[in-house]
Amino acid sequence: MIDSVSGGFRTPPPPRDGSNDTITDEQSSLIEETLSNFDAENLSAEDAASIVEAFSEAGIGPSPAFADALAEAGFDAREIGDLANVGSGNRPPPPPPQSESSVDLSSVTDYLESLSDDEIQSSTGSKLAEKIAQEFGLTEGQSLIDETV
Secondary structure: OOOOEEOOOOOOOOOOOOOOOOOOHHHHHHHHHHHOOOOHHHOOHHHHHHHHHHHHHOOOOOOHHHHHHHHHOOOOHHHHHHHOOOOOOOOOOOOOOOOOOOOOHHHHHHHHHHOOHHHHHOOOHHHHHHHHHHHHOOOOOOEEEOOOO
16 A cells, blocks of 8 residues: 655754763753752743753753753753743644645656666655656645555
């Protein structure tokens, strides 16, 4: 069964290097020092924004280890983020709706057969998908094939 082969041209996310998965001793000290200036029970939006800014400037990003370090100091990472409005307006827009138009599969096959072997072998999968999309007028995010068996 083929659900969908996307004609979209999205780059993959950068590989994770694990740098945000652990907290160094230096970062741990900075977290303790920064949070010692605030009362976890009486945190204002301004306090939360200040905390977020301090950690952002120090290169400490959201991670389970960071949330654990905050919890050990008596703070709730989600509460800090909510108070500081972290994430509001920073989310990407939803993907465009999938078009109902379809491309005849035999036309795609004919097009691929018309390409020279050198052209196919020198193309990466994404470049080949791009050529097909251009040939058949597909827009970004539009599926080339959407067939359910």
